[in-house]
Amino acid sequence: MSLTTQSGQSSAVSNLRICFYGAGSMAEALVRGLIHNNLAEPGRISMLNRQNADRLRELHDRYGIVTVQQGVSPEDLLQDADIVMLAMKPKDAAEAIAQIRHLLRPEQLIVSVIAGLSIDSLSRLIGKPVSIVRTMPNTSSTIGLGVTGLSYSAGVTDRQRIVAEQLFGAVGMTVTIPESMQDAVTGVSGSGPAYVYYFMESMIAGAVELGFDPEESRRLVLQTFLGAAEMVRQTGEDPAELRRKVTSPNGTTQAAIELMERDGLKTTVMGAVARSAERAGEIGKELERKINE
Ligand SMILES: NC(=O)C1=CN([C@@H]2O[C@H](COP(=O)(O)OP(=O)(O)OC[C@H]3O[C@@H](n4cnc5c(N)ncnc54)[C@H](OP(=O)(O)O)[C@@H]3O)[C@@H](O)[C@H]2O)C=CC1
Ligand SMILES: O=C(O)[C@@H]1CCC=N1
Helix, strand or coil: CCCECCCCCECCCCCCCEEEECCCHHHHHHHHHHHHCCCCCHHHEEEECCCCHHHHHHHHHHHCCECHHHCCCHHHHHHHCCEEEECCCHHHHHHHHHHHHHHCCCCCEEEECCCCCCHHHHHHHHCCCCEEEEEECCHHHHHCCEEEEEEECCCCCHHHHHHHHHHHHCCEEEEECCHHHHHHHHHHHHCHHHHHHHHHHHHHHHHHHCCCCHHHHHHHHHHHHHHHHHHHHHHCCCHHHHHHHHCCCCCHHHHHHHHHHHCCHHHHHHHHHHHHHHHHHHHHHHHHHHHHC
């Protein structure tokens, strides 16, 4: 069966087998997005993890994807894959890759979502020439509204770039960036959903303090976020300009924003974006040190 994308075009990915090595939240976000957007058949997607059999069972039941519980060995799943997606935590990457590198083939496309892990470090962990795509997606890929930064190793072919762009394009927006910007994209959009959730949590807490029950607070805040994000998207106006339109002179919004400015909220948020990017760099350096030991 040949799959077509939502735009009706046939996809470069549909006939490929994808093996996820790591079955956590990011892997699930991508799988859900790929299946829901009709880009990959569940029978061509497999998942491996370290030990959590219940988690694999849950993913099989939920999406129909293949796991070792369907009687296929991890070795076969990895060797048969056209694309191997590395989706474990950075601290587990070196050990996990050491366990599978003998199974990897030069014609496979290796896609990593691991924060901080450079193409050079990953190549050294694999220890033989392979095509690598370093990516930084986010969990909004689950609903097709993700953002993914993509960077390619020197050997990646045009065809492989198309495959990578289709894979991540199926679950949101893609941006091709020099690898030197991967930590920066981690600080902005990789970690970014968590900043937004934190702001939402804070507004919900504020609404509860004012007397709304938690469910009403959640509905009010959610609609406020959806409406504001759509206003930025649909009007194309600068967020600063849209903010000015809400803010009446000497009114309620001015009073609130003055408090935020007094407490340095903008500086804090800018600092948080920078700190996440910096932490991605630190993680990369820690991995490099570990590889050189
Ligand atoms: N969560 C997010 O928002 C984002 C995460 N990322 C990146 O995605 C990666 C995964 O993150 P996330 O999904 O949150 O992590 P999770 O902790 O949810 O999942 C990690 C997975 O890796 C598996 N794993 C660990 N060690 C091994 C091993 N030796 N062999 C095989 N599988 C192994 C775990 O298996 P088991 O449970 O059996 O131990 C688990 O399935 C990270 O590198 C992170 O930087 C990137 C962008 C966004
Ligand atoms: O927190 C993390 O390290 C990962 C990378 C980006 C989002 N989550």
